[in-house]
Amino acid sequence: DTEVTQTPKHLVMGMTNKKSLKCEQHMGHRAMYWYKQKAKKPPELMFVYSYEKLSINESVPSRFSPECPNSSLLNLHLHALQPEDSALYLCASSQVGIQGYEQYFGPGTRLTVT
Amino acid sequence: AQSVSQHNHHVILSEAASLELGCNYSYGGTVNLFWYVQYPGQHLQLLLKYFSGDPLVKGIKGFEAEFIKSKFSFNLRKPSVQWSDTAEYFCAVVEGSQGNLIFGKGTKLSVKP
Numbered sequence: 601d602t603e604v605t606q607t608p609k610h611l612v613m614g615m616t617n618k619k620s621l622k623c624e625q626h627m628g629h630r631a632m633y634w635y636k637q638k639a640k641k642p643p644e645l646m647f648v649y650s651y652e653k654l655s656i657n658e659s660v661p662s663r664f665s666p667e668c669p670n671s672s673l674l675n676l677h678l679h680a681l682q683p684e685d686s687a688l689y690l691c692a693s694s695q696v697g698i699q700g701y702e703q704y705f706g707p708g709t710r711l712t713v714t
Numbered sequence: 715a716q717s718v719s720q721h722n723h724h725v726i727l728s729e730a731a732s733l734e735l736g737c738n739y740s741y742g743g744t745v746n747l748f749w750y751v752q753y754p755g756q757h758l759q760l761l762l763k764y765f766s767g768d769p770l771v772k773g774i775k776g777f778e779a780e781f782i783k784s785k786f787s788f789n790l791r792k793p794s795v796q797w798s799d800t801a802e803y804f805c806a807v808v809e810g811s812q813g814n815l816i817f818g819k820g821t822k823l824s825v826k827p
Contacts, residue, residue: 631813633813633815640820641819641820642804642817642818642819642820643758643804643815643817644817645814645815648813648814656814690757690758692758692815694813696813701813702748702760702763703760703813703815704760705750705757705758705759706757707756707757708757
């Protein structure tokens with residue numbers, strides 16, 4: 601099973617709402633990632649979790665709050681977002697090690713902030 | 715920091731034409747390189763990868779890429795494209811020990827039937 605699943609597929613939220621994005625993988629990967637992808641642009645890294653610990657935060661505003669409750673799950677909590685945060689949010693996972701490993705991507709959550 | 719350049723923003727080809735998409739990364743040493751494809755409305759899929767060894771790498775769907783260390787390049791090729799190859803293609807390089815992927819800006823490939 602090389603699948604990364606994400607829910608929901610689409611999300612529309614107001615600027616005062618609180619919502620969460622979920623990501624799950626069952627490949628035994630110990631690294632998980634959140635990316636943001638705007639239309640016609642490449643994915644941009646937001647957060648990296650390695651062994652359930654936050655290892656990279658690419659200067660993401662605090663209105664985005666990641667959480668890794670266990671080795672298979674990754675959440676992204678959203679609060680007080682701005683319209684410019686509308687984008688496709690991608691989750692990915694990979695093995696961890698000295699040798700590089702490929703990342704497997706989920707289908708993404710398309711977020712619209714109104 | 716690493717950066718990735720993809721030279722072509724939009725490539726338009728007829729079916730059966732040959733394809734080569736350029737990719738250059740900014741600095742050397744040990745590099746892990748990838749090509750990902752994003753078909754319309756679908757998620758990113760790995761086409762091929764290079765970690766070490768044979769610089770000519772074969773991937774899925776008839777794609778291949780050649781790693782040329784002296785040119786900091788990792789160009790993607792396919793001898794004969796099909797309409798179903800219409801997609802966005804991203805070159806990426808790993809930066810750092812956390813596996814942080816740095817993507818190029820992407821090349822949109824349109825194949826005319």
